[in-house]
Amino acid sequence: MKNSLKMRFSVAFSCIAVSVIIICSLSAYTYEILISRLADYSLSLSELNEFRFQFGELNNVIDEYLESGSVESREKYGDIRTEVTDLCEKINQEYSSGDDDIQSSLAVSVYSTFSKYIQQTDEIINSVDRDKARKLFNNKYSKNSGYIDNYTEKLISSRYKTSEETLEETNDKIIIFKAVLVFVLAGFSMLIIGLAIMVFKDVIAPIEKLSRQSKQIANFNFDINIDIPKNSNEISVLSENFNNMKNSLKEFFETNEKNIQVLDELLIHFEGNEEFKDYIDNHREVNDAIFRQANIDHVSGTMNYKAFMHCVRDDISIMDSEKNCAVAAVEIVNFSEISNIVLDGADELLKSTVKHLNYVLEKSGYVARVSKGMFLLFIPDTNMSEDIDKICADIINAIDGEFVYHKVKQHVLARVNALVSHSPKSEKMMVNFVINGLENIEPGKYGISEGYF
Numbered sequence: 001m002k003n004s005l006k007m008r009f010s011v012a013f014s015c016i017a018v019s020v021i022i023i024c025s026l027s028a029y030t031y032e033i034l035i036s037r038l039a040d041y042s043l044s045l046s047e048l049n050e051f052r053f054q055f056g057e058l059n060n061v062i063d064e065y066l067e068s069g070s071v072e073s074r075e076k077y078g079d080i081r082t083e084v085t086d087l088c089e090k091i092n093q094e095y096s097s098g099d100d101d102i103q104s105s106l107a108v109s110v111y112s113t114f115s116k117y118i119q120q121t122d123e124i125i126n127s128v129d130r131d132k133a134r135k136l137f138n139n140k141y142s143k144n145s146g147y148i149d150n151y152t153e154k155l156i157s158s159r160y161k162t163s164e165e166t167l168e169e170t171n172d173k174i175i176i177f178k179a180v181l182v183f184v185l186a187g188f189s190m191l192i193i194g195l196a197i198m199v200f201k202d203v204i205a206p207i208e209k210l211s212r213q214s215k216q217i218a219n220f221n222f223d224i225n226i227d228i229p230k231n232s233n234e235i236s237v238l239s240e241n242f243n244n245m246k247n248s249l250k251e252f253f254e255t256n257e258k259n260i261q262v263l264d265e266l267l268i269h270f271e272g273n274e275e276f277k278d279y280i281d282n283h284r285e286v287n288d289a290i291f292r293q294a295n296i297d298h299v300s301g302t303m304n305y306k307a308f309m310h311c312v313r314d315d316i317s318i319m320d321s322e323k324n325c326a327v328a329a330v331e332i333v334n335f336s337e338i339s340n341i342v343l344d345g346a347d348e349l350l351k352s353t354v355k356h357l358n359y360v361l362e363k364s365g366y367v368a369r370v371s372k373g374m375f376l377l378f379i380p381d382t383n384m385s386e387d388i389d390k391i392c393a394d395i396i397n398a399i400d401g402e403f404v405y406h407k408v409k410q411h412v413l414a415r416v417n418a419l420v421s422h423s424p425k426s427e428k429m430m431v432n433f434v435i436n437g438l439e440n441i442e443p444g445k446y447g448i449s450e451g452y453f
Contacts, residue, residue: 016195019188023181047094048156051087055114055152058084059145062121066134077125081118088114095155106155110148117144206235208380214242297369300350308368308376312427315380321423326365326379326388328418329434330357330395333443335373338403338410345405349412356398360391374438376431382420392416392446400444416446421453429453 058080065073088111095107120141127133210226226243297304303311312327319325332338332353339346350369357367357375365379382388399414417437421430430453441447 015191016188019184019191023184023188045156045159047087047090048152048159051084051091052149052152052156054080054084054087055145055148058121062124062137065125066130066137069130074125077121081121084114085118091155100158103155103158106151106158110151110155113144113147113151117141117148120144203235206239210235210239210242299347300354300369300375302354302375303366303368305368305370305376308366308370308378309427309431311366312378312430315378316424316427319380319424323381324420324422325424326377326382326391326418326420327430327434328377328379328388328392328395328416329431329438330375330377330399330414330416331438332373332399333413333415334411338412339372341410342403342405342408345403345408348405349403352403353399357395360394360398370435374435376434388418388420388448392418392448396444396446413443415441415443417441418446418448419453420448420450422451424453426453 058077061073061077061080064070065077092107092111095103096111098104098107120137124133124137124141127136226239226246296302296307316325330353332349335346335349338349342349350373353375354367354369357377361367361377361379364381365377368376370376377391379388379391395416396414399412401412403410403412415438417434417440419430419434419437424430433449433453437447437449
């Protein structure tokens with residue numbers, strides 16, 4: 001099937017799955033770049049700062065030894081010396097062979113000066129004459145300590161500067177990735193919205209309409225027209241099958257009625273044949289029983305009160321709590337007077353009224369005749385009171401006017417009472433409310449109420 005719902009939904013869900021994979025991949029990649037860069041910068045700067053701190057501690061221990069000459073300070077010097085030497089070796093390996101010439105030169109300067117400085121401090125620590133060692137350190141060796149501090153600080157500053165530039169580049173990439181993510185998310189959202197619209201338009205709405213129409217077919221209302229969607233999907237095929245079934249059933253019952261008429265005519269020629277008469281009467285009773293069971297008003301062709309209440313009860317039992325529904329009572333006030341004047345024309349008035357009511361509803365609800373000149377309407381989904389206001393006004397404009405039958409004109413007086421209900425609980429309360437409220441409505445007018453029932 002060219003526009004199969006299965007194929008369309010498969011394509012839609014595949015697009016959603018691809019979009020989810022793209023979003024997750026971009027997010028993971030962006031996160032990995034940011035975190036890894038920050039981790040690298042943080043680690044390298046922490047090593048430089050740790051070296052500077054430990055180097056300062058090393059100089060403090062040397063000063064302490066030159067002052068006191070204690071064994072403890074000598075042992076402490078050995079521990080710190082090992083740690084600072086390892087840190088200097090790491091800095092040399094990381095920066096001396098890097099792409100940045102400035103950082104590479106500074107790292108080499110730190111490493112070479114530090115190596116020379118360690119040899120000098122070892123000589124001082126191992127010297128027997130501490131006074132001579134103190135003078136040598138203060139006058140000569142301490143200069144190398146200053147050079148190392150200077151080189152280290154410049155290396156840290158250069159690293160900070162490079163880090164900022166690289167982080168800025170990373171940030172630019174992240175901004176690009178964010179833009180792509182926003183674009184993908186927007187497309188993903190539009191895809192979800194499109195899928196939701198497609199589901200509602202092509203699946204939910206047609207099925208809801210088909211469900212309402214099939215209920216009337218189940219009640220043997222064969223005058224309803226099944227809307228067949230233009231797109232050739234499974235629902236359109238289902239609607240067409242329902243329509244064919246309705247036409248077949250309608251044809252069957254019309255044929256049955258014609259057969260009864262033929263039998264009635266034959267009965268005239270076989271007058272006195274009680275067996276044949278009993279056969280016809282039995283056949284007529286069976287046919288009438290079928291239509292009585294079908295809950296059809298034979299004059300207007302609509303469902304009767306019993307069928308209407310059954311359909312409303314089913315509709316409100318499955319209704320979404322966020323939706324509203326509406327019930328309206330339409331009464332031809334002077335129906336009895338018109339019936340006495342036009343006689344058989346009263347049936348045509350009822351049929352004309354039903355035609356107008358169905359036209360006003362535009363197949364969004366259903367109609368039932370509940371008494372001589374009174375009809376009930378049910379609209380399963382109305383969002384605003386303005387909707388029902390327009391429907392009531394259209395009903396008055398369509399019905400309240402001149403009716404002509406065999407050149408006899410009669411003015412039809414109609415009135416309407418409607419109720420927009422939120423989360424209805426009882427179909428009887430709704431229907432009784434609109435019927436009882438008709439007494440307060442003047443002919444040619446309509447009234448609308450809202451509430452919970």
